[in-house]
Amino acid sequence: MQIDPSIKSRPKYVAPELVASAGLQLFVSESDAGHLLEPLYRQCSESGAQWLVAEPGNAPGTLADSLSGYLQRVLSDAPVTTRLYVAGSEGFLWDIRNQALSAGLVDEQIQLAPPVTKARRLFCTHCYTLMEGVTSSPHTCSGCGRLLLVRDHFARLHGAYVGVQINAEDPEEQLEQEVLQ
Amino acid sequence: MRMSPKPVQTFRDDFSYSNSPGAIARFPFPFPDDEYRYSVNIEPHTTPGPEGSVYEFLLDIDEHYLSEMAERDIVLKENPQRCLAMPHMDLACWDMIERCMQSLAADYPQHFSLSTEGDQWTWENRLLNIKDSFTFGDSSTLPLPPMEYMGRQLQGDFALLDQRDGDLFLDAGIVTCPADWSLAFDAGMSFSEWHGPVPLAHEMGVFERALKYLTAIPVGRPVRRLNWTLTVNARMDTSPETYPNWGTDRASLTADNVGEKVHLRVELQVLDRMPRSNALMFSIRTFLISFDDLVTNPDWARRMHRVLKTLPPELVEYKGLGRYHDLAVEWLSQYDPAN
Known part of the structure; x- marks a missing residue:
């Protein structure tokens, strides 16, 4: 029996791939993680893609909180074929994913890039x-x-x-x- | 024998908790063999089980009822987040209230009664001097949120598992006597996620098989399994939250106090399908017995020795026994002629 010492709740990440058929390509990143999504964004037509960037600021709460209102507005009008691509630190990835779920997306529509830092x-x-x-x-x-x-x-x-x-x-x-x- | 609740004893500070001879006799000793190995040890929880046994009814009420309810009150006052229910679990909480009140009133009519007229319900718990009337399904008519209201009247921890996408999610619970897991941290996790830290079993496919079995449980056909660990002192609240308070207990053991301080901790886990929400009610009823009381049964004493002696190192570590495993095995060996 092969023993895998990793704990099963720890997520495994793979580089996102563009799903060309999406009605809306939505990119969300922290400012220092944009390079992870750049190649995908370049493949999109301008009309069908949006990119939200979270800039560190002095607002209370997490960085993802600062995007929350805007993200909810975008997702409330988004087509059911929307795809969401997220890049940043690990906590940010899951904050955005959790916001997206509460706005009605499902995990199959969301891709999280490998965290930009080990922190x-x-x-x-x-x-x-x-x-x-x-x-x-x-x-x-x-x-x-x-x-x-x-x-x-x-x-x-x-x-x-x-x-x-x-x-x-x-x-x-x-x-x-x-x-x- | 049937157990009547006795006056309040403590699971902390002076640890006045004790088992009567009747409670020892009905203790759910969990080992069918001399060696403990993981298995999907799930079986139907068909009621009524043997009269007076812990398997007789859906929910076991025994001599420790008042003590455990007093202990739960202490834990919740200290940290209200030991009980939580996500908003989408409200219906499942009412499923749980219905199932528990109906079972208790039918199985222990001397202690509990329920009268219903449409959705107007009256519940009486004579052990805790509770009598409340409320509108079934309307949480605003209860004096507490439904999970806390019911959980404060039941022995053992409870979780409600939401079933979606062929998986089970830990989305509500009242957890004041856990064997080292945190509801606040594990909330919302899937079945394999909340078992993430368990060693060996994932690779053996135990959780995959168990999940298939559990997601297929129909209404009215509950299942059960036993789980176990050891606990130093009769401490119910061995949560990660309070670990700073009990971590040093393990270093307090000597050859002279093993029998009095080390307790076999057994969880009778029951999973029961809820009819409206399709959630699973997961009850974790914890029984504690000191080694001194355990060895009054020679068969248990011998087997306990052999189980501990052959326990794989990964499980010794996972169950937190590292600091006193050798001491416990040595002490028990006096009850096993084959050593």
Whole structure:
């Protein structure tokens, strides 16, 4: 028996491919991830394609929140053959996907490009704080201050990996820092 | 024997929880063999089962009822997000209310009664001094959201699984005594996602087969399985949320206190199809027994030793036994002449 050590909830990503028959080609990206969608966009006719870019700003909430109103408006008028292509950090991908589902799309209409960075969004299982851009484990929770082991168990609804206190059984334990892959 | 609820005992701090001889006798010892291996161990939950057993009725109410309801209240007051229901699960919650109230009133008429006139229902729970009238299907007529209202009157954790696209999604639940999983994090996950961290079983095709079986369960034909782990102290709330409070329990074990502190934790899991919503009600009824009480049954003592001794390392790790597995095996070996 071949043992695959990966946790099954962790998403696997493949480069998006254009579905030529779509009534609307909708591209959504973070500003530094546009190059992942550029080749697909170039294949589209100008009239049938739209591209929304999320620019980092000072608004509260996630970057995807800043697009939410506009995305809902576009999707409310979109044909049923709409295809959505998303590129950015992993948390952003799932935020946009979740917004699209609540606007009536189904997963078959949505393609998420491989995340542009290995940095993760982290969910603290003790105080439910969400942290962005986590690159190594363990990571100190910005909410409760506990030292969290960053696990590979992933929740699509949160777009986040779970963090669990790493030294709860032995606070004296010496820990090594590991770069996340 | 049938169990009557006794006064409140605790699952935290001083851990006054204890099992009477009757509760020990009916404990659902989960091992059919000397070696534990994964299997799709699902069987029909045909009721009534043997009189007085934990399988007699759809929902088991035993001597720990008041204690578990008091414990659930503590957990929910500390963290209300241990109970949730997504908006599309409202109908499934009412399915659950109907199924649970009808079962309890029929199976335990000394404790519960239900009278209905059209959609005007009156529910009485004499164990908790509850008597409420409400309009069936109208959540605004209940004193609490429907999942919390019903869940606060039932022993064990409950989840409602929404069935779509041939998969099951964890979209509602009340989870205050889990074996180390978080409803808040796992909410909305598919069947294979929420089992993501379980080692070995995915590769064996266990979840694929189980999902096929579960999505085909018809109304009125519930199924059940047992699951198990070990817990240090009689602690019901072994959730990831509160792990900082109980992680150090594992380091508190010595050869002298294993029998008193280590508990076999058994989950009687029942899956029951809901008629209106097509959701599955997933009940996880947890039973705890100390090793001291467990070894009063020589067959259980011997088998528990052999199961732990032969447990694959991946499962020792996954069940969080690493720190005290050897200690537990050594202590149990005195009850197994073959060692």
